[in-house]
Amino acid sequence: MERYIRQTMLPEVGKEGQRRLALGSALIVGVGGLGSPVALYLAASGIGRMGLADIDVVSESNLQRQVLYGEPQLGLPKVDCARERLAALASPSCALITHPGGLTAENACDIISGYDVVLDCTDNFSARLMIDEACFRLGKPWVHASIDGFYGQVTVFNHRAGKRYRDLYPDADALADMPRRTIGTVGPTPGVAGSLQAAEAMKLIMGIGLPLDGRLLAFDILNMDFNIVEF
C-alpha cells in the first residue's frame, strides 16, 4: 500500500506491522495538548480503530497548543471537532468513535475494555488514578504522559502486568486531592510528549521495539535535557 510505504519499508514494521496496526485500537483520554499530536499521528498511521474521550469544548486559550482545532471550532465539543479533522486525514477504513461523556469511574472499565491500549492525555491526577485502576483490572497497557511548562514525562504502565502509576508515585491520592491550578506551557512541550506517546502506542500494537515500561523518560525543552530513569 503506497499510503504506508514509508513505514512498511522499515524491517521492524513491514506488512505484518501494518496489518497489526489495521487490526489495532487505541483509546485517547483527553484530546487537548497531548491528545492532539497523539490523535493526528495515530490516525495517519493506519490504526484500525480510535476512541476519543473528552467532555470539553474548544476554548480560545486552547489554540496555542491543541493543534487539532482552530478558531472556527471555538465553543464546539472537542470530540466532534477532532473526529471531523481526523476523518479527513485517516484512511476511510479507520473507525473513529467519540465518547463525549469522557471517562468516569462508572464507565471507565466498559469503555477501556473495547481497546488494545489507552493513551493518558488527561490534565489531572484523579483521571490518571482512574485509568491506572481500570487498566490494572482489565490487564490493559496504558501510555502515560504529563507536562508542566517546558517539562514533560512519558512512560508505559501495566504492560504485561508491569509497573503501575502508584508504584512510581505512591502518594498519588494526596496529589489528586490538591486544588487544580492553571498550567502554563508552550505547544512543543505536549507536542514532544504526545509524539512519544503515539510512538509507544504504535510499538505496543505492532509488538516491536523496547517499550518505556518500567522506565520513565523525563525531558526539559528549555535546557534540552532528556533523561530516562528505571523504576
Added chain:
Amino acid sequence: MKVIINNKEIEVEAGTANLAALLRAQGFTGVGQAVAVNNRVVPKADWEACGLEDGMKITVIRAVCGG
C-alpha cells in the same frame, strides 16, 4: 563530597548522613516526588538507608499533571 542533583553539582555538607537527609537539606519534601540515584528510582522507604557517594547522580522527578 560532591553529588549532582538535577544536573547541578552541589557540595554535600559534612554530617549529611544519607539520601533522605540530603533531600531534606536541599528543600525537597518528597511529596509527589520520585527520586532516582544513578538513573534508578529508590523507593522512599529506602531513602534513609541509601548512603551518599562522591559523584552520585540524583534525579528528583516531580509528578506533573498537565496535558
